[in-house]
Amino acid sequence: MVYWRHFDAQRTKTAGGDANCLVQNLVSLCMPPDSTHWDHVYAIANGAYQPFKVKFVAERLKEHHAIRGRPFFGHAGDKIQEILLNYPTLRWWMEADGLVIDEPVAEVGRLEEFDRFAGELVTAKWKGERLAEHDFIDIAKRLDERGFALNACLQRAQWKPIAVHNQKFAQKAIKTFEAAAKDRRFSRSIRRRLYLARNRYRKAQRPVDPIYVEY
Numbered sequence: 411m412v413y414w415r416h417f418d419a420q421r422t423k424t425a426g427g428d429a430n431c432l433v434q435n436l437v438s439l440c441m442p443p444d445s446t447h448w449d450h451v452y453a454i455a456n457g458a459y460q461p462f463k464v465k466f467v468a469e470r471l472k473e474h475h476a477i478r479g480r481p482f483f484g485h486a487g488d489k490i491q492e493i494l495l496n497y498p499t500l501r502w503w504m505e506a507d508g509l510v511i512d513e514p515v516a517e518v519g520r521l522e523e524f525d526r527f528a529g530e531l532v533t534a535k536w537k538g539e540r541l542a543e544h545d546f547i548d549i550a551k552r553l554d555e556r557g558f559a560l561n562a563c564l565q566r567a568q569w570k571p572i573a574v575h576n577q578k579f580a581q582k583a584i585k586t587f588e589a590a591a592k593d594r595r596f597s598r599s600i601r602r603r604l605y606l607a608r609n610r611y612r613k614a615q616r617p618v619d620p621i622y623v624e625y
Contacts (some may be wrong), residue, residue, distance in 0.1 A: 414491045418503040427504030431462040432487030441480045447471040447493045450480065455509060458486045463508030468500055471511065521614050524563045527556060529611020532604050541604065549604065550591035560590060565606075568599035 422429055437458045441450055448471035455464045474496065482489045494502055494511070502511045521529070531552060535545040553563075561569050572590060576583040590596040 414487060416494050416498070416501050417487075417491070418501045421501075421503040421510075422505075425503065425505035425510075427506060429487070429504050431458075431460055432490070432504070433485065435460050435462075435486045436484070437486050437489055438483045439481070441476065441482070443478050444475050445480065446476070447474050447496065450482065450493055451490060451509070451511065454482060454486050454489050462486070465505055465508035465510050467509075467511045468497075468513065470497060470500070521610060524553075524558055525607040525610045525614075527558075528553060528604055528607035529609075529614075532608040533611055536608065541601065546597075546601065546604070547588065547591055550587040550600065553587040558587065560585065560587060564599065564603055568603055571599070572596055 439457045
């Protein structure tokens with residue numbers, strides 16, 4: 411088992427990457443003074459015993475300039491990890507066409523608007539193992555203010571009982587998240603949808619935690 415902090419094994423597998431080129435792949439080189447971490451990553455990739463491609467390296471790695479020469483000797487993955495320890499908010503992984511070093515929060519942009527908005531609200535209000543009732547109602551109000559429609563955002567099983575109710579009782583139809591959240595018959599469904607949004611948001615955000623990867 412190989413352990414690298416901030417290395418994203420899940421993205422590596424999803425993107426068809428191969429981390430074997432980082433393991434037991436020796437590199438021995440010395441970088442000149444004033445070189446950057448960005449330069450170092452590319453030099454490690456090109457100078458390794460088995461060279462590998464680099465697809466993208468965040469521009470932030472150009473900010474640090476070495477005062478004196480910097481030697482690199484050891485396994486390529488370990489040397490890249492040493493560099494990444496200087497950037498706790500960055501993550502790195504392998505894709506089919508090369509190494510990527512980037513901000514993990516970019517994944518949040520791929521979420522549906524509801525999951526992104528609701529997920530962030532629920533994550534911020536989450537305490538213990540559930541959402542407090544007053545926070546639950548407040549989030550429902552904010553969803554209504556944002557213009558989210560119940561029938562468009564709820565899953566089919568969550569929307570069906572509300573739709574049946576609205577057909578039977580048109581004058582007392584449930585049309586907003588706030589109304590559904592305050593109704594005991596439907597509040598559980600709203601909570602489930604909010605919890606799903608939270609889970610999707612957290613997964614997409616991929617907070618920087620130690621990752622264990624086995625190859």
